[in-house]
Amino acid sequence: MGTRKVRVGIVGVGNCASSLVQGFTYYRDAKGNEAIPGLMHPSLGGYRLDDIEISCAFDVNAHKVGRDVAEAIFARPNNSLRFAEVPGTGTAVSRGPTLDGIGRYMRDEIEESPEPPVDVARVIAESRTDVLVSYLPVGSQQAAEFYAQS
Numbered sequence: 001m002g003t004r005k006v007r008v009g010i011v012g013v014g015n016c017a018s019s020l021v022q023g024f025t026y027y028r029d030a031k032g033n034e035a036i037p038g039l040m041h042p043s044l045g046g047y048r049l050d051d052i053e054i055s056c057a058f059d060v061n062a063h064k065v066g067r068d069v070a071e072a073i074f075a076r077p078n079n080s081l082r083f084a085e086v087p088g089t090g091t092a093v094s095r096g097p098t099l100d101g102i103g104r105y106m107r108d109e110i111e112e113s114p115e116p117p118v119d120v121a122r123v124i125a126e127s128r129t130d131v132l133v134s135y136l137p138v139g140s141q142q143a144a145e146f147y148a149q150s
Contacts, residue, residue, distance in 0.1 A: 006047060007055035007128050011147050012101070012135035013064050013093055015080040017057070018073035020133070024049055026084040054089045056127040058096030058120065058147075065095045065113035077109045091127075094118045101136050101143035121150040 010017045023038075028049050030042035042048060057069050064072035070086040072093045095115040102110055124132065136143050 004051070006052045007130045008052055009056040009058075009124060009127065009129040009132040010054065010069070010135065011058045011096065011132060011143075012137070013057050013059040013061070013069065013072045013075075013078075014135055015078050016135045017133075018078055018080040020135075021054065021069060021073050021086055021089075022080075022082070022084040024052055024054075025086045054091045055129045056123050057091060057093045058118075058123075059093050060096060060098045060101060060110070060112050062111040062113040064093045065115050066092055068092055077106070094120075094123055096120060097143070097146060099140070099142040099146055101140045103137035103139065106137070120147065124150060 010020070027036065027039050027042065030036050030039060030049060036042060054069050057072070059065060059072065061075065063075040067075065069089045069091050071088075073080075073086065074082065095113050095117050097117040097120070098112060102112075132147065134144060134147055136147070
C-alpha cells in the first residue's frame, strides 16, 4: 500500500504478544490472498503484514523493560513456542504502571522493574502509534482503563 505503515503498540509483552510479533515475522512475505495455513487474509484493505511495525510496548517485568521487543517476547516467564526468528524492532519495552496488571497466579513469577513508569500517553503520541493492542491479564480492570484513557 505504499509507504504508509500501521504503527502498533503493545501493552503486556507476554505469550500472546510473542505469538503476534512472531506471526508478523513468519507471515511477512505472504503474497496476495493465496491460501496460507494460519492466516486468513495476507492482504486486508490494501495493507499487508509488511505494512505493520511495532511502535511502542509496555510491561512491568524487569526482564522485559528496556529490552528490544524482539528479545522481550522470549524473556521469562514467557514460554510460548518459538516459530520465527524475530529481527530487532528498534523499539524498547517501556515501563508501564503496574496498577492491577499482575494476575494473582503470576505475582510470584514476575520481578517488577525498578524503573519508574513512563508517561504512557506521551510515549504513544511520540511513537505515532495508530493501534494499541492490550494483552493485559484478565481482571486487570484498573490497568485496562488506564491504557484506554491514555
